[in-house]
Amino acid sequence: NAGVTQTPKFQVLKTGQSMTLQCAQDMNHEYMSWYRQDPGMGLRLIHYSVGAGITDQGEVPNGYNVSRSTTEDFPLRLLSAAPSQTSVYFCASRLDRGNTEAFFGQGTRLTVV
Amino acid sequence: AQKITQTQPGMFVQEKEAVTLDCTYDTSDPSYGLFWYKQPSSGEMIFLIYQGSYDQQNATEGRYSLNFQKARKSANLVISASQLGDSAMYFCAMREFMEYGNKLVFGAGTILRVKS
Numbered sequence: 001n002a003g004v005t006q007t008p009k010f011q012v013l014k015t016g017q018s019m020t021l022q023c024a025q026d027m028n029h030e031y032m033s034w035y036r037q038d039p040g041m042g043l044r045l046i047h048y049s050v051g052a053g054i055t056d057q058g059e060v061p062n063g064y065n066v067s068r069s070t071t072e073d074f075p076l077r078l079l080s081a082a083p084s085q086t087s088v089y090f091c092a093s094r095l096d097r098g099n100t101e102a103f104f105g106q107g108t109r110l111t112v113v
Numbered sequence: 114a115q116k117i118t119q120t121q122p123g124m125f126v127q128e129k130e131a132v133t134l135d136c137t138y139d140t141s142d143p144s145y146g147l148f149w150y151k152q153p154s155s156g157e158m159i160f161l162i163y164q165g166s167y168d169q170q171n172a173t174e175g176r177y178s179l180n181f182q183k184a185r186k187s188a189n190l191v192i193s194a195s196q197l198g199d200s201a202m203y204f205c206a207m208r209e210f211m212e213y214g215n216k217l218v219f220g221a222g223t224i225l226r227v228k229s
Contacts, residue, residue, distance in 0.1 A: 035217075035219075040221050042204055042219030042220050043158075043204070043206075043217070044219070088156065092158075092217075101160045102160070102217060103160070104150075104158035107156045107157065107158075
């Protein structure tokens with residue numbers, strides 16, 4: 001009963017490095033999304049996907065890429081890490097477009113030095 | 114303009130007492146959903162309760178209830194009989210519809226500390 005699985009849990013990057021945060025869900029959910037959490041700002045949407053092959057930008061997409069080749073996986077790529085991307089990243093999924101509960105992964109704490 | 118406002122950065126409550134965490138929201142969409150999530154120190158986001166804009170009754174889930182006042186655009190979370198394990202950050206969120214999907218818009222959160 002895995003739910004939403006994010007890897008890694010912690011990561012330290014040097015400025016300019018690239019990396020991919022992994023997210024997988026086993027609930028056959030259509031909707032998946034990536035949020036970042038910064039102190040005093042709650043969670044903000046980076047990118048989201050409404051199904052395999054369909055992605056769109058959220059409110060803070062700059063510096064991040066996503067793709068959705070399968071229903072299960074929704075990786076988030078940092079192209080060239082910057083200190084401003086130091087944050088906690090959450091992947092979430094939910095069943096459909098309606099007002100259904102979003103299930104969150106455990107989070108990835110990323111530090112860019 | 115901020116869509117979700119949580120005016121209490123931090124709250125203290127005595128164990129076994131009730132506590133209300135405030136949340137006000139702003140939307141012009143007649144159809145929306147309001148959520149509360151709990152984030153303990155371990156970091157995961159735990160869904161607590163949901164209220165739909167057309168729901169006639171306030172939502173309840175065990176010790177959690179949502180005091181929904183639509184005209185005032187408020188959706189306060191009430192936790193009854195507080196327990197030490199309730200100490201956490203609490204986020205109010207609203208579902209906002211976009212062209213191809215929707216997103217959760219979060220407030221800044223309220224840190225709750227339960228005292229023994």
